[in-house]
Each structure stands twice: as structure tokens, then as C-alpha cells.
Amino acid sequence: MPELPEVEMICRMLRERILNQKVISVNVLLPRIIREGDLNTIVGSVFTRVYRQGKFICFDLDNELKMYAHLRMTGTFLWQDDLPKKPSHVRVEIEFEKGTLLYRDIRTLGGIWIAENGKPPWKKMGVDPFDDEFTSERLSEMFDKRKIAVKQALLDQSLIAGLGNIYSSEALFKANIHPGRTAGSLDINEITRLRDAIKEILTAAIEAKGTTFRDFQLSDGKEGGFQDFLSVYRKEGLLCSRCGTQIERIVQAQRSTYFCPKCQG
DNA sequence: ATATCTGCCTGCTCGC
DNA sequence: TGCGAGCAGGCAGATA
Numbered sequence: 001m002p003e004l005p006e007v008e009m010i011c012r013m014l015r016e017r018i019l020n021q022k023v024i025s026v027n028v029l030l031p032r033i034i035r036e037g038d039l040n041t042i043v044g045s046v047f048t049r050v051y052r053q054g055k056f057i058c059f060d061l062d063n064e065l066k067m068y069a070h071l072r073m074t075g076t077f078l079w080q081d082d083l084p085k086k087p088s089h090v091r092v093e094i095e096f097e098k099g100t101l102l103y104r105d106i107r108t109l110g111g112i113w114i115a116e117n118g119k120p121p122w123k124k125m126g127v128d129p130f131d132d133e134f135t136s137e138r139l140s141e142m143f144d145k146r147k148i149a150v151k152q153a154l155l156d157q158s159l160i161a162g163l164g165n166i167y168s169s170e171a172l173f174k175a176n177i178h179p180g181r182t183a184g185s186l187d188i189n190e191i192t193r194l195r196d197a198i199k200e201i202l203t204a205a206i207e208a209k210g211t212t213f214r215d216f217q218l219s220d221g222k223e224g225g226f227q228d229f230l231s232v233y234r235k236e237g238l239l240c241s242r243c244g245t246q247i248e249r250i251v252q253a254q255r256s257t258y259f260c261p262k263c264q265g
Numbered sequence: 266a267t268a269t270c271t272g273c274c275t276g277c278t279c280g281c
Numbered sequence: 282t283g284c285g286a287g288c289a290g291g292c293a294g295a296t297a
Contacts, residue, residue: 001289001290001291003291055291070291070292071291072273072274072290072291072292073274073275073289073290073291074274074275074276074289089275105274106274106275106276107273107274107275107276107289107290108273108274108275109273109274109275109290109291109292110291122292123293146267147267147268148267148268148269152268155290155291157291157292164290164291165289165290165291253268253269253270254269254270254271254290255289255290255291256288256289256290267297268296268297269295269296269297270294270295270296270297271293271294271295271296272292272293272294272295273291273292273293275289276288276289277287277288277289278286278287278288279285279286279287279288280284280285280286280287281283281284281285
């Protein structure tokens with residue numbers, strides 16, 4: 001499940017592969033992946049910039065068009081020439097002058113938007129954890145009086161952009177905060193710990209080229225390495241690396257949360 | 266305004 | 282061996 005580090009890795013690959021190249025042709029194998037606009041309209045355009053907004057990938061073209069992509073659970077971009085053979089579940093192909101970009105998505109929850117007016121597909125984008133604005137003061141304002149669990153607050157993309165289920169659990173463990181605490185109940189010391197933990201976890205995950213759990217793979221088909229450094233995610237019943245207590249799993253908002261009941265008590 | 270619930274999707278794992 | 286149930290979960294949209 002691509003979260004900020006995985007999306008960041010894909011952005012870096014895309015910059016290496018498709019910048020300043022003209023689109024020769026497109027092939028939409030599954031039409032509903034194109035959520036808005038017509039992919040054919042990008043033929044002949046040159047991609048001039050690729051960047052990330054939360055978990056969205058944003059593409060600037062050399063005209064009025066903008067393209068956006070969200071990978072959701074199982075989406076990814078692959079550079080065909082880097083692969084030994086063509087993968088399954090390819091939903092969209094974009095042929096460039098120097099090769100072909102594949103959009104692969106097993107569960108087809110992801111999507112691509114072509115915006116003629118440049119308008120992004122998201123409603124409200126929260127602060128990016130690597131932005132200077134991501135301070136403990138800002139986090140404190142976001143959480144103030146909020147009654148939702150802090151784990152759920154971390155997943156709210158209109159507050160903080162880029163965290164998903166894996167890194168939310170990991171950050172709370174690193175900050176020694178119980179995931180069930182209400183967001184509004186955290187004091188400034190806890191908020192500062194959490195803010196620092198989020199940045200540290202995401203930085204380490206990017207260094208390890210992301211977490212591969214089931215589906216995620218890098219542009220060349222290789223796997224990320226951060227799954228080897230996870231402390232709690234998917235480790236129910238295993239012993240906490242810090243204190244030896246069994247890791248527990250709870251369900252919050254229909255999603256699994258993993259934590260150490262002693263360290264995060 | 267905030268909080269909660271549902272539907273979207275496919276592949277894998279588990280129990281019978 | 283086959284098969285259905287349960288699960289993985291990000292997000293939009295609906296509802297409370």
C-alpha cells in the first residue's frame with residue numbers, strides 16, 4: 001500500500017524516465033481508471049515536472065493540461081524497459097519517445113485524472129510532513145479538541161498528507177503514544193514526540209526505498225526494504241523489540257492498528 | 266462542524 | 282482438492 005515514502009520513490013523514478021519527453025501514444029486497457037478527462041489529449045504533450053502532493057502524483061505538461069495519479073492500495077508506475085517481461089494487471093500504457101510507462105493496479109482502486117483546467121482532484125490537502133509548516137504548534141492546532149483517536153487523525157489526509165496505515169502505527173510506537181488516545185488529549189510534549197517520530201520514520205523509509213508488503217514494487221520491479229525495519233505493523237503476537245511484551249492488534253475505523261501495550265500504555 | 270459508515274476492487278489465506 | 286468467508290485499506294460520498 002503506497003504511502004508517502006513509496007509515492008516519493010515512484011516520483012523520483014518518473015523524473016528520471018519521463019521528464020522532457022513527448023508522449024507518442026496512449027493505451028487505456030481499463031477505462032474506469034481514467035477518472036476525469038481523456039487520456040488521448042496528452043498525446044504530443046511533453047512532461048515538464050513531476051511532484052508529489054500527499055499521496056497524489058502530479059504531472060505538469062507543456063500546455064494547459066495537468067495529469068494526476070493516485071495509487072490507492074495496489075497502483076504503481078513501472079518503466080517497461082526495466083522489466084524482464086510485461087507484468088500482469090497493466091491498466092494504462094503511455095508510450096514516450098524513449099520507452100513506455102505502465103500503470104499497473106491489481107485491485108484497480110487507483111486512478112488517473114486529466115485536468116484541462118489544472119484543477120486538482122482532491123478537496124483539501126493537509127500539511128506535508130517534510131514541509132517547514134509541519135511543526136508541533138501546527139499539529140497541536142489540528143488536534144485541539146478533536147475527539148477522534150490519534151491514529152485516525154494521522155490517517156486524515158486533510159490534516160497531515162501522506163501517512164497511511166503502516167507509518168501511522170509505526171510513528172505512534174516510536175513516539176510511545178497509545179493509538180486509542182483522543183487527538184485532543186495529547187500534551188505538547190507528546191505532540192512534539194509524534195511530530196519528530198513521523199519525520200524520522202518517513203525519512204528512514206525513503207532511505208530504505210519504501211516498504212514492500214504484498215504488492216508494492218519499485219519502477220524496476222524490485223522491492224523496497226523498510227518492511228525489515230517495522231516495529232509493530234503486522235506483528236500481532238510477536239514480542240516488542242523494546243520491552244518484550246506481545247504486540248497487540250486492535251481495529252479502529254475498520255482498520256488494523258498495531259501497538260505495544262506496555263511502551264504505548 | 267465533526268464523527269461514523271459503506272462501497273469500491275482482486276488476490277491471498279484459512280478452515281471445512 | 283475445491284470453495285466460500287474473511288481480510289488487506291485509502292478515499293469519496295452519504296449519513297448521523
